[in-house]
Amino acid sequence: MSDEQRRQDRVPLAGPDIQEILSDPDYPKKLRELFDDLHPYDVFSLIEDLPPEDIAKIISALGKKGIEVFEYFPDEEKKDIFYCFSRKKMVELLEEMAPDDRVDFVKKLPEDLVEDILPLLAQAERNDIKRLLQYEEGTAGAIMTTEYATIPPDITVDKALEYLRRVAPDRETIYYVYVTDRDRKLLGLVTLRDLIVARRTAKIEDIMHRDLIVVRVDDPVEEVAKKVRDYDFLAIPVVDHENRLVGIVTVDDVIDVIEEEDTEDMFAYGASGVVHNYTEESVWNIARKRITWLLVLVFVQFISGAVLQMHSAELQAMIALAFFLPVLSGMGGNAGSQSSTTIIRGLATGEIEEADMWRIFYKELRVGLLVGSILGIIGFARAMFIQQDVRLGLTVFLSMVATVTAATTAGAMLPIFFKKIGLDPALMSGPFIASVVDIVSILIYFEIARIIIMGF
Amino acid sequence: MSDEQRRQDRVPLAGPDIQEILSDPDYPKKLRELFDDLHPYDVFSLIEDLPPEDIAKIISALGKKGIEVFEYFPDEEKKDIFYCFSRKKMVELLEEMAPDDRVDFVKKLPEDLVEDILPLLAQAERNDIKRLLQYEEGTAGAIMTTEYATIPPDITVDKALEYLRRVAPDRETIYYVYVTDRDRKLLGLVTLRDLIVARRTAKIEDIMHRDLIVVRVDDPVEEVAKKVRDYDFLAIPVVDHENRLVGIVTVDDVIDVIEEEDTEDMFAYGASGVVHNYTEESVWNIARKRITWLLVLVFVQFISGAVLQMHSAELQAMIALAFFLPVLSGMGGNAGSQSSTTIIRGLATGEIEEADMWRIFYKELRVGLLVGSILGIIGFARAMFIQQDVRLGLTVFLSMVATVTAATTAGAMLPIFFKKIGLDPALMSGPFIASVVDIVSILIYFEIARIIIMGF
Numbered sequence: 038m039s040d041e042q043r044r045q046d047r048v049p050l051a052g053p054d055i056q057e058i059l060s061d062p063d064y065p066k067k068l069r070e071l072f073d074d075l076h077p078y079d080v081f082s083l084i085e086d087l088p089p090e091d092i093a094k095i096i097s098a099l100g101k102k103g104i105e106v107f108e109y110f111p112d113e114e115k116k117d118i119f120y121c122f123s124r125k126k127m128v129e130l131l132e133e134m135a136p137d138d139r140v141d142f143v144k145k146l147p148e149d150l151v152e153d154i155l156p157l158l159a160q161a162e163r164n165d166i167k168r169l170l171q172y173e174e175g176t177a178g179a180i181m182t183t184e185y186a187t188i189p190p191d192i193t194v195d196k197a198l199e200y201l202r203r204v205a206p207d208r209e210t211i212y213y214v215y216v217t218d219r220d221r222k223l224l225g226l227v228t229l230r231d232l233i234v235a236r237r238t239a240k241i242e243d244i245m246h247r248d249l250i251v252v253r254v255d256d257p258v259e260e261v262a263k264k265v266r267d268y269d270f271l272a273i274p275v276v277d278h279e280n281r282l283v284g285i286v287t288v289d290d291v292i293d294v295i296e297e298e299d300t301e302d303m304f305a306y307g308a309s310g311v312v313h314n315y316t317e318e319s320v321w322n323i324a325r326k327r328i329t330w331l332l333v334l335v336f337v338q339f340i341s342g343a344v345l346q347m348h349s350a351e352l353q354a355m356i357a358l359a360f361f362l363p364v365l366s367g368m369g370g371n372a373g374s375q376s377s378t379t380i381i382r383g384l385a386t387g388e389i390e391e392a393d394m395w396r397i398f399y400k401e402l403r404v405g406l407l408v409g410s411i412l413g414i415i416g417f418a419r420a421m422f423i424q425q426d427v428r429l430g431l432t433v434f435l436s437m438v439a440t441v442t443a444a445t446t447a448g449a450m451l452p453i454f455f456k457k458i459g460l461d462p463a464l465m466s467g468p469f470i471a472s473v474v475d476i477v478s479i480l481i482y483f484e485i486a487r488i489i490i491m492g493f
Numbered sequence: 494m495s496d497e498q499r500r501q502d503r504v505p506l507a508g509p510d511i512q513e514i515l516s517d518p519d520y521p522k523k524l525r526e527l528f529d530d531l532h533p534y535d536v537f538s539l540i541e542d543l544p545p546e547d548i549a550k551i552i553s554a555l556g557k558k559g560i561e562v563f564e565y566f567p568d569e570e571k572k573d574i575f576y577c578f579s580r581k582k583m584v585e586l587l588e589e590m591a592p593d594d595r596v597d598f599v600k601k602l603p604e605d606l607v608e609d610i611l612p613l614l615a616q617a618e619r620n621d622i623k624r625l626l627q628y629e630e631g632t633a634g635a636i637m638t639t640e641y642a643t644i645p646p647d648i649t650v651d652k653a654l655e656y657l658r659r660v661a662p663d664r665e666t667i668y669y670v671y672v673t674d675r676d677r678k679l680l681g682l683v684t685l686r687d688l689i690v691a692r693r694t695a696k697i698e699d700i701m702h703r704d705l706i707v708v709r710v711d712d713p714v715e716e717v718a719k720k721v722r723d724y725d726f727l728a729i730p731v732v733d734h735e736n737r738l739v740g741i742v743t744v745d746d747v748i749d750v751i752e753e754e755d756t757e758d759m760f761a762y763g764a765s766g767v768v769h770n771y772t773e774e775s776v777w778n779i780a781r782k783r784i785t786w787l788l789v790l791v792f793v794q795f796i797s798g799a800v801l802q803m804h805s806a807e808l809q810a811m812i813a814l815a816f817f818l819p820v821l822s823g824m825g826g827n828a829g830s831q832s833s834t835t836i837i838r839g840l841a842t843g844e845i846e847e848a849d850m851w852r853i854f855y856k857e858l859r860v861g862l863l864v865g866s867i868l869g870i871i872g873f874a875r876a877m878f879i880q881q882d883v884r885l886g887l888t889v890f891l892s893m894v895a896t897v898t899a900a901t902t903a904g905a906m907l908p909i910f911f912k913k914i915g916l917d918p919a920l921m922s923g924p925f926i927a928s929v930v931d932i933v934s935i936l937i938y939f940e941i942a943r944i945i946i947m948g949f
Contacts, residue, residue, distance in 0.1 A: 074703070074704045075704070076704070076706065076724060078723055078724050078725075198689065201689055202689050202690055205686055205689060205690050206690070211686055211689070212668050212685070212686075212727075229668070229685055229686075229689070230661055230667055230668075230685075233654065233657055233658050233661060233667070233685070234658055234661050234662070247530070248530045248531070248532075250532065265748075266745075266748050266749075266752070267534050268532055268534050269534075269745040271668075271727065271744070288727070288744050288745075288748070289722075289725035289744075291748070292721075292722050292744070292747070292748060292751065293722075295748065295751055295752065295755075296722070296751065296842065299751075299755040299759075300838055300842065302759070303755075303758070303759065303762070303834050303837070303838045304834060304835070304838065306759070306762075306763075306834065307762075307830045307831055307833065307834025307835065307923070308827060308830060308831055309830070309831035309832070309834050309835050310831075312835050313844075314844070315835055315836075315839050315844060315845055315853075316844065316845065316849065316852075320856055320859045320860050320863065321863075323835075323856070323860050324860045324863045324864050327828070327831045327860070327864055328864055328867060330827070330831070331824065331827060331828065331831075331864060331868060332867075332868075332871075334823065334824065334827050335820060335824060335868055335871055335872075338819050338820040338823040338824065339820055339875060341819035341820065341823070342816040342817060342818075342819055342820055342875075343816075345815055345816050345818075345819065346813075346816045346879070349812050349813075349815075349816075352812055352815060353812055356805050356808055356809055357802075357805075359801055359805075359808060359815050359818075360798040360799075360801050360802050360805075361798060362798075362801075362815075362818060362819070363794050363797035363798055363801065363818070363822060363931055363935065364791060364794040364795055364797065364798055366819060366822070366823075367790065367794040367797070367822075367924075367927070367928055367931060368787065368790065368791060368794065370826065370924065370927060371764060371786070371787055371790050371924040371927075371928075372783070372787065374763045374764060374765070374922075374923055374924050375763055375764055375765035375766075375783045375786070375787075375924075376765070377763065378759050378760060378762065378763025378765050379760070379763065379765045379768050379771055379779075380771075381759070382756055382759045382760065383771050386752065386756065388770070388771060388772065389771055389772065393772065396772075397771075400776055400779070403776045404776050404779050404780045404783070407776065407777075407780045408780050408783055408784050408787060411784060411788075412787060412788075412791055415788075415791055416791075419795060419798075423802070466830075467763070467830055467923055468823075468826065468827040468830050468831075471823070471826060471827075471927070472823055472827075475819055475823060479819065
């Protein structure tokens with residue numbers, strides 16, 4: 038067995054072992070030795086299930102590495118741990134945290150505590166928090182960090198490398214170095230790779246990339262994610278409206294944004310409410326998140342019932358009509374689910390745009406007619422088999438074509454409509470679309486039945 | 494207006510402009526000037542809608558940048574463009590492409606063409622293709638690149654930097670440098686940041702990180718994505734079973750994997766088939782992808798119809814029973830959709846594990862009983878309002894509780910079951926779960942009706 042294998046398979050320290058160490062008066066030193074070789078994420082994995090007081094002790098003992106470990110905890114747990122620190126440690130921790138994580142965390146603290154601690158922080162960090170606090174949730178400004186490296190355009194490569202050597206420990210990345218003028222206006226970018234490859238005496242302005250892709254502080258995070266993904270960047274500069282560099286968003290934060298967005302889309306589509314920690318969430322909380330949507334939907338679906346009630350005469354006259362209710366409303370829901378997932382995902386990845394609305398409508402219309410006809414023929418055959426009644430068969434066929442076509446077009450248009458009026462298209466959930474299509478399908482079915490079966 | 498703004502707003506060259514340039518005999522030079530400042534992705538965006546012959550001409554004219562542009566095209570279009578090249582250009586292109594993209598592309602070419610060209614490639618590239626071709630789709634081996642930088646442990650920082658300066662142009666990243674012994678066994682890692690910060694005379698083995706997180710060539714890509722995301726890496730080393738370094742996966746490829754996985758999950762959940770390019774896909778193709786699932790579902794839903802038919806006596810006796818069919822099967826579908834999206838997403842992000850199965854079952858059982866009771870009370874009220882019949886009210890109440898509970902538990906268990914038998918949990922689509930729950934809800938409803946309404 039190789040070393041690497043051994044490393045992967047080794048049984049991690051159990052919680053009780055760590056708690057035993059904590060009861061030793063010399064625990065800070067022991068912990069430092071114990072966790073010395075480990076990545077902060079591994080330390081986090083080892084201690085995450087301990088009580089907050091113990092976690093706070095460990096984080097305090099680990100110094101700078103402790104702060105990195107702290108940043109891995111979800112915000113709710115961060116709060117619990119934070120309350121276990123002394124004021125002094127709170128201030129130290131806030132000063133050392135990465136600016137983007139710090140401001141996210143400060144937003145979640147109670148206001149009086151923030152007012153209490155903020156004055157104790159160093160001027161630079163205090164200003165930084167205040168500046169970042171003003172950006173709205175979901176914008177580039179809210180996820181950017183202010184720990185980037187900048188250099189002026191007129192120094193040499195050698196000088197730039199010397200400077201980077203000095204500031205490296207405080208910067209989130211030194212692989213992209215931004216070139217700015219005296220007013221912080223963004224002029225260009227050099228990568229560390231460029232600097233390594235270039236002649237030592239070359240001027241930065243002669244080797245820098247000038248035509249930069251940037252985002253604005255108020256651009257939505259989806260836009261940031263799309264650019265970083267499309268251009269394969271390690272970081273993207275964030276500028277204000279005067280083109281001054283105010284921050285950068287690094288690729289690891291972009292991955293988190295993408296995951297977060299996709300999770301929210303999926304939960305929205307399933308109408309299940311956002312559940313980030315299913316295992317820990319209480320039954321009561323999960324139920325509360327779900328019932329909201331269900332209460333809306335139950336009343337929508339009562340409309341289907343009411344439509345049925347309006348048509349009880351037809352139903353009485355031919356009870357076999359009822360046998361096709363499940364398949365019609367089911368296929369409507371399915372076809373709507375198919376077109377809506379395709380469109381919602383297309384809108385999320387940027388492949389589809391609202392401007393294409395009418396082209397999409399026309400396409401879904403044709404897909405619906407095609408697919409609906411095939412299913413309609415199957416429905417016709419089934420009706421003939423059950424009832425040997427060509428009028429019932431015809432009713433089922435026509436209703437299937439109409440229902441499926443209504444479903445594919447509505448399933449595609451409703452998310453686009455939501456996007457147009459400025460809402461998240463994924464809010465147009467599968468269950469909601471299915472419920473709307475359900476009403477339509479029952480209406481269509483009984484209208485057609487009235488004409489064909491009763492009318493003739 | 495700032496420069497940056499002007500850059501963002503500038504109207505890109507239209508297709509006809511480029512085609513005009515192509516008719517000029519001096520077009521290669523003109524194109525090179527025109528595209529000189531642009532990122533390869535921007536060039537791709539400008540030319541992607543041109544006919545393949547024109548794209549081939551542009552790519553040939555742009556030299557090395559042309560190859561980067563080529564790599565942005567989807568595989569199908571890559572093929573069309575590739576066929577427009579001369580054999581010589583084909584070979585040149587394959588030699589210059591990034592190894593991971595190259596092998597993906599070669600897999601999609603017809604076998605006789607590959608057999609034709611492969612012998613013309615340089616020995617190194619040929620071996621590289623052959624080696625990468627053997628890794629299964631969906632594993633770390635299939636997405637890794639072989640263009641990484643390695644150094645021995647016993648050289649100095651200065652020497653390492655000198656080496657990196659030389660090899661930088663051919664390496665996908667030089668920000669992570671891997672330390673290997675003579676047998677390519679992975680010993681450690683230094684980042685370019687470490688090298689910049691370290692004393693020039695320090696030995697690599699004294700500054701390198703030893704306790705590395707790695708993946709195996711045959712690890713699934715989800716595992717790779719999870720590690721890179723959790724540890725905030727720019728790249729992760731891929732080793733074989735003897736712990737020899739065989740490749741790296743870079744963060745930009747990981748982002749693509751995450752997006753791809755999430756897209757597939759969403760499409761699978763919507764039972765819509767994977768549609769990567771909705772705008773370009775024909776109506777016929779979209780319909781073909783959707784109809785497969787619908788054909789399965791239509792027969793599943795006929796079962797619901799058959800169950801109804803079995804109970805036509807009850808339905809005849811009390812037509813009001815039919816009025817609650819839509820709301821019961823609808824709420825079953827909705828509740829199933831809620832629990833299944835939560836579980837599928839949890840399995841995808843790794844938050845939920847199959848081992849938790851029984852705990853999840855018990856949790857969903859309680860959520861279902863709670864939510865179902867609330868909806869059942871509403872159903873009871875509605876039934877009393879329509880029919881003033883307490884037996885109908887009771888039937889609706891009990892059926893709602895049973896249906897919703899069956900839906901939440903089945904919606905959670907079916908994806909886990911799929912994962913257990915080695916299938917993608919997202920294949921357990923929303924429509925399929927809704928259809929299964931539909932049958933169950935009708936069965937429950939009429940059984941309860943028979944006992945309460947007919948039996949008493």
